[in-house]
Amino acid sequence: MDKRRLTSLLVMAFLAVAGATRAFAHGEAGDEPFLKNMTSAFYDVSVSPAEVQVGQPVTVTGKVKILETWPYTLQEPGMAAIVPVVPGPVFALQNRTINGQSSVGSFFAEKGGIYEFKMTLLGKEPGNWHVHPGLAVKGTGTLVGPGAWVTVQPGGTFAFPLTLLSGEKIDLNTYGGSFVWWWSFLGFLLGVVWMFYWTLVKRTVTNLAVTLQLSPNDDAPDIGLITPRDHMWMNVLAGLAIVMLVVGWTYATRRYPVRWVQQTDWISPPSLASGEKMAEVNASGATYDDATDTLIIKARVKNLLTSEISVKQFILGMATFVNGGEQDQAKAGPRDFVGQVAVDPKTPIAAGETRDLTLTISSKILSDERLVPVRAPQQFVAGLVRFENARGGDDLVTIRTSVVPTQFRPRYLP
Numbered sequence: 001m002d003k004r005r006l007t008s009l010l011v012m013a014f015l016a017v018a019g020a021t022r023a024f025a026h027g028e029a030g031d032e033p034f035l036k037n038m039t040s041a042f043y044d045v046s047v048s049p050a051e052v053q054v055g056q057p058v059t060v061t062g063k064v065k066i067l068e069t070w071p072y073t074l075q076e077p078g079m080a081a082i083v084p085v086v087p088g089p090v091f092a093l094q095n096r097t098i099n100g101q102s103s104v105g106s107f108f109a110e111k112g113g114i115y116e117f118k119m120t121l122l123g124k125e126p127g128n129w130h131v132h133p134g135l136a137v138k139g140t141g142t143l144v145g146p147g148a149w150v151t152v153q154p155g156g157t158f159a160f161p162l163t164l165l166s167g168e169k170i171d172l173n174t175y176g177g178s179f180v181w182w183w184s185f186l187g188f189l190l191g192v193v194w195m196f197y198w199t200l201v202k203r204t205v206t207n208l209a210v211t212l213q214l215s216p217n218d219d220a221p222d223i224g225l226i227t228p229r230d231h232m233w234m235n236v237l238a239g240l241a242i243v244m245l246v247v248g249w250t251y252a253t254r255r256y257p258v259r260w261v262q263q264t265d266w267i268s269p270p271s272l273a274s275g276e277k278m279a280e281v282n283a284s285g286a287t288y289d290d291a292t293d294t295l296i297i298k299a300r301v302k303n304l305l306t307s308e309i310s311v312k313q314f315i316l317g318m319a320t321f322v323n324g325g326e327q328d329q330a331k332a333g334p335r336d337f338v339g340q341v342a343v344d345p346k347t348p349i350a351a352g353e354t355r356d357l358t359l360t361i362s363s364k365i366l367s368d369e370r371l372v373p374v375r376a377p378q379q380f381v382a383g384l385v386r387f388e389n390a391r392g393g394d395d396l397v398t399i400r401t402s403v404v405p406t407q408f409r410p411r412y413l414p
């Protein structure tokens, strides 16, 4: 490579690094829209407090429903786990419950299931981190819920005390750490000696022009390439490696006579009902204006109760749109993922009444989080309409409808 090309490459690499602005969030918008809105709906999510010291807990609570509209192109959900989605091991998961049951590992999940979760995370690394709950589904991947920023302040100390089955109390954060480090280092040392022996002292690698002249099985001791002395030293290194293995096995067997294979703890969480059945909803179509981020859904709602009900929220993937003002929105979840839905007509739906409703959502969240498909062969949105009755009870009804785009935002060209 000539000097000019090298210089321009270096300049480009520098610009790429220097020009990068601080990355917000961590790619939650990256998934295809159908992966968010057709698979699941997260709601009532809370991440608190927003600021802790190292070693202190952050609690993530909320609910997720695996929608009945789960795309047929994906493997059926059967096994899942609620996981914290954070940038790297900056928190440690201390505790997790699904529908009130302690969940060390995964759980058996099903379409239509509602899973109420609670996770306790301990701050490990100081910094400002975006914390999401996620639903990791076997065969599909992790579906990300709404996130909130949490600042972990330096100053505290991180510890993870644990009692083993034997009754021994350990700190998981440091347990066995120095042994693992030094033992690995010993193996590394053997490798380094071998590597330096053949690259610094011998001419095998450094003088490729010479070694290439020889046939593969020629040691060429006459020109001093691989001598009987080299064979002897290599046998010593191989012997040391075997000694290390035998010492390791013997030590492990004598020191830890009780060994148990790593356990998988799967649970079937108790099922959670979505509440009293209040309404039947038939969505008859939707339009999406890409230029103004406006989604309009038409639906026919039948009130099944003997008292009036009203639409409280519309939940779309990781976002919640609230039929209410600032106060109601602040309570609905992490603020960046909460918007407003306008319901027309506004009045509550009377007992037994069937009414045609128009839900209008005009929000940047739709395009920022890519919740509505605009350039896909299947243009669907699915979500939960949340009804509330006069006594504060609620019901979530899954709807699915096709979306017709009314305007496209220009792409590629300014």
Ligand SMILES: [Cu+2]
Binding pocket: 024, 025, 026, 027, 028, 130, 131, 132, 147
């Ligand atoms: Cu994020």
